[in-house]
Amino acid sequence: MKAPFFVEVLHRNNEVRHRHRVDTLPARLGRGYDNDVILDDPHSSAHHAVLDQGADGGLLLQDLGSRYGITHQGRRLSEMSLDGSTIFRLGHTNLRIRFADFPVAAEMTDSMYCRWEGWQPAAAGISLIICLAVVGTWEGDAEKFELMRYLIAVVATLGLGMVWCGGWSFANRLFGGNTRLGRHLFILGCGLAAMELWSIACAAFAYALSFEMATRYGDHVQIAILATMVFYHLLQINPSRTRLFATASIAMSVLCSGLLLISNYNSDGRLADELFMHERFPPALRLSADKPVSAFLSNAASLKARVDEKRTKLENSDKVNGEDREEGDPQPGK
Amino acid sequence: MAFLLNLLPCPNGWAGDMTTGADQQKLSAPSSTAQRLYHAAQDDLLQLRILIRNGRAQSSVGSGFLIGTGNLVVTNYHVISELALKPKTYVGEYVDTHGKRGLIQLLALDVQHDLAVVRIDRKGTGFFKVSRESPLLKQGQYLYSLGNPLDLGFAISEGAYNGIIHRSFYDQLMFTGPINAGMSGGPSITVNGELAGVNVSKRLDGELVSFLVPIRFVRELLEKAAPLEMPPKDFTKVIGQQLLAHQAVMVDNLLASPFTIKALGVYKVPVRESDQMRCWGQSTDKPENPYTLERIQCGMESSVFISNELHTGQMSINHEFTKSTKLGALRFSEMAAKAFKNESFGNQKDPRLTGPECTEMFLNNGTLSMRAVLGVRAYRKYPGLYDFAVLTFSTDESLMNLQSRLDIKGVSYENGLRVSRIFLESIGRGK
Numbered sequence: 001m002k003a004p005f006f007v008e009v010l011h012r013n014n015e016v017r018h019r020h021r022v023d024t025l026p027a028r029l030g031r032g033y034d035n036d037v038i039l040d041d042p043h044s045s046a047h048h049a050v051l052d053q054g055a056d057g058g059l060l061l062q063d064l065g066s067r068y069g070i071t072h073q074g075r076r077l078s079e080m081s082l083d084g085s086t087i088f089r090l091g092h093t094n095l096r097i098r099f100a101d102f103p104v105a106a107e108m109t110d111s112m113y114c115r116w117e118g119w120q121p122a123a124a125g126i127s128l129i130i131c132l133a134v135v136g137t138w139e140g141d142a143e144k145f146e147l148m149r150y151l152i153a154v155v156a157t158l159g160l161g162m163v164w165c166g167g168w169s170f171a172n173r174l175f176g177g178n179t180r181l182g183r184h185l186f187i188l189g190c191g192l193a194a195m196e197l198w199s200i201a202c203a204a205f206a207y208a209l210s211f212e213m214a215t216r217y218g219d220h221v222q223i224a225i226l227a228t229m230v231f232y233h234l235l236q237i238n239p240s241r242t243r244l245f246a247t248a249s250i251a252m253s254v255l256c257s258g259l260l261l262i263s264n265y266n267s268d269g270r271l272a273d274e275l276f277m278h279e280r281f282p283p284a285l286r287l288s289a290d291k292p293v294s295a296f297l298s299n300a301a302s303l304k305a306r307v308d309e310k311r312t313k314l315e316n317s318d319k320v321n322g323e324d325r326e327e328g329d330p331q332p333g334k
Numbered sequence: 335m336a337f338l339l340n341l342l343p344c345p346n347g348w349a350g351d352m353t354t355g356a357d358q359q360k361l362s363a364p365s366s367t368a369q370r371l372y373h374a375a376q377d378d379l380l381q382l383r384i385l386i387r388n389g390r391a392q393s394s395v396g397s398g399f400l401i402g403t404g405n406l407v408v409t410n411y412h413v414i415s416e417l418a419l420k421p422k423t424y425v426g427e428y429v430d431t432h433g434k435r436g437l438i439q440l441l442a443l444d445v446q447h448d449l450a451v452v453r454i455d456r457k458g459t460g461f462f463k464v465s466r467e468s469p470l471l472k473q474g475q476y477l478y479s480l481g482n483p484l485d486l487g488f489a490i491s492e493g494a495y496n497g498i499i500h501r502s503f504y505d506q507l508m509f510t511g512p513i514n515a516g517m518s519g520g521p522s523i524t525v526n527g528e529l530a531g532v533n534v535s536k537r538l539d540g541e542l543v544s545f546l547v548p549i550r551f552v553r554e555l556l557e558k559a560a561p562l563e564m565p566p567k568d569f570t571k572v573i574g575q576q577l578l579a580h581q582a583v584m585v586d587n588l589l590a591s592p593f594t595i596k597a598l599g600v601y602k603v604p605v606r607e608s609d610q611m612r613c614w615g616q617s618t619d620k621p622e623n624p625y626t627l628e629r630i631q632c633g634m635e636s637s638v639f640i641s642n643e644l645h646t647g648q649m650s651i652n653h654e655f656t657k658s659t660k661l662g663a664l665r666f667s668e669m670a671a672k673a674f675k676n677e678s679f680g681n682q683k684d685p686r687l688t689g690p691e692c693t694e695m696f697l698n699n700g701t702l703s704m705r706a707v708l709g710v711r712a713y714r715k716y717p718g719l720y721d722f723a724v725l726t727f728s729t730d731e732s733l734m735n736l737q738s739r740l741d742i743k744g745v746s747y748e749n750g751l752r753v754s755r756i757f758l759e760s761i762g763r764g765k
Binding site: 138139140141142143144210212267268269274275276277278279280281282283284286288289290291292293295296297299300301302303304306307308310311314315318 | 622623624625658661663664665666667668669670671672674675679682688689690691692693694695696697698699703705706707708709710711712713714717720725727729730731732735747751754755758759
């Protein structure tokens with residue numbers, strides 16, 4: 001363990017806030033100005049602890065009779081031996097002692113593609129957003145061509161996109177040091193493109209194979225795409241917290257899907273997004289075979305049991321709510 | 335087509351001018367016959383009011399008349415519907431031409447013909463007689479309609495009988511004379527004082543075009559009501575049975591002859607043109623639009639009144655043909671999909687009906703490939719009755735679309751399926 005030594009004051013998340021160089025031991029830590037390392041912490045004593053070389057050659061920290069002593073992993077100690085990764089607390093301050101020959105980890109691989117920064121991703125993102133706005137407007141435009149409609153759509157989409165990305169850039173500057181606006185624009189563009197592609201692919205798939213489930217629950221995939229987008233936005237702010245952000249995004253996606261299901265059930269009495277599939281595509285896209293009218297009507301006949309069950313349920317719940325209540329009367333408690 | 339059932343709901347009745355007794359004399363001066371008839375009939379003429387039990391505020395007002403020398407009063411079902419449906423909330427009373435009041439007891443009703451019989455605590459003088467034979471009416475002959483228009487006071491109005499009309503499933507008499515709100519349930523009589531019918535409704539889009547329920551339906555209902563000591567416990571059940579009977583008549587009538595097949599673009603579509611159903615066509619061919627649209631809409635001009643919120647026993651058929659050469663297959667499909675998405679099968683939170691249950695399929699009826707959705711809802715208070723809706727679009731063309739919709743309300747499940755099948759089998763492609 002070679003000098004010089006470094007006393008590191010840590011954030012709660014263990015990032016280094018300050019680093020004091022100490023060339024010789026023993027060194028005293030405390031709030032007083034006569035210490036080797038001054039702690040700016042009103043909960044630490046004037047002379048709190050002393051750091052010295054122990055008998056075994058390691059580092060030893062001893063309490064100097066302070067009110068709160070040394071805390072390590074929730075336990076109060078009067079002295080403790082330290083290595084380069086032991087974190088202890090004096091008062092409310094988290095500290096760690098490192099030394100000149102402390103081994104450091106190998107350099108990180110660059111997962112951030114530092115060259116894909118600035119105007120390039122910004123241009124790509126903005127182009128994607130403009131394309132999507134134009135395609136989206138064109139798709140639904142069944143009237144006489146008017147340039148203004150397209151311009152308004154482009155401006156509105158870009159404006160909203162800038163607000164979204166501006167928010168992320170602000171957070172990025174605040175917590176990550178850089179704005180990375182270009183990258184946030186690129187992430188938004190990719191996210192929107194994925195959503196548009198999914199909505200077309202899902203509708204076409206459902207129509208081609210008469211697989212209505214795809215349109216009934218397709219919006220949950222959109223929520224997942226949105227959550228993925230948020231994950232990448234967060235990753236720009238702090239690339240090392242992959243696992244945390246992934247967990248948060250998955251949780252958000254599950255939560256939003258749950259909310260969607262609940263709100264569907266509440267308003268329409270079903271979990272699906274729509275009562276029936278409304279998609280229509282040119283006949284060339286049809287893959288499934290047409291069925292005869294009788295098959296359709298036998299399905300229709302089987303609805304009777306379901307709708308009768310609904311009726312019985314409603315009737316029973318009316319009875320529970322008070323038999324005296326008549327249609328249109330104010331409900332009790334309302 | 336707007337019909338007004340001549341029920342005077344409050345407070346709308348007061349929205350007009352607040353006419354006082356002095357102003358009543360401004361009503362058109364009655365002929366000497368009218369004077370004689372009113373004088374003879376006035377003791378048996380009543381105003382019926384439905385009041386909220388709690389606080390006795392007036393909810394609706396109509397007219398009625400005592401039959402013979404008994405204590406039975408004939409009126410319209412729609413005058414006393416609240417009494418039938420919500421007897422715990424509403425109470426009924428009568429006011430006669432002398433200002434005497436008393437409670438009324440609902441005894442029998444007939445929703446198909448919009449009639450009801452109530453019992454009161456006084457007897458008639460015998461002016462209004464329901465004879466075994468209905469009076470023979472000739473077109474153009476004078477009829478006199480009595481009642482309490484707009485809650486202003488009792489009145490008699492003169493008009494002409496103009497034959498039997500078949501727009502509803504049951505005959506009604508056309509009366510070319512003023513029937514105003516509040517006169518519903520009042521009698522219409524001939525010069526000789528014979529009962530011709532019961533005032534029921536007027537057309538809002540016409541002048542003096544009013545309708546009477548023929549007296550033979552009154553006779554039928556009185557025959558059922560007269561022997562009754564006590565009214566049925568639950569009128570909802572009675573209404574349910576009558577609605578079931580009505581839908582059987584309605585569907586048999588609608589399907590008595592095959593649907594008329596009309597050409598719409600390249601397609602052939604089924605419509606029903608009869609006394610009860612009317613069809614209207616519409617074409618939007620604006621040169622600036624990149625598509626053309628043609629529409630046929632058929633609807634029934636009458637429905638069965640159950641309450642202000644619930645009218646049933648109706649059918650409608652709509653077809654919409656769109657075509658484009660400028661839009662391209664993708665955008666045309668998108669446009670058609672949007673129109674299809676706009677169609678609704680009704681609300682989950684409707685107090686009258688359950689939410690819809692749906693089935694959907696790509697199908698081919700032998701001549702045309704289409705996408706079809708069928709939605710069905712059950713009436714909450716009337717078991718065995720359903721609303722059916724069938725929605726289709728053609729899937730055989732990339733730049734042409736036929737979107738069709740059939741709605742049939744208040745039918746049995748079997749009849750709903752029966753009409754749906756015929757509808758689906760009749761849509762086709764022309765040569």
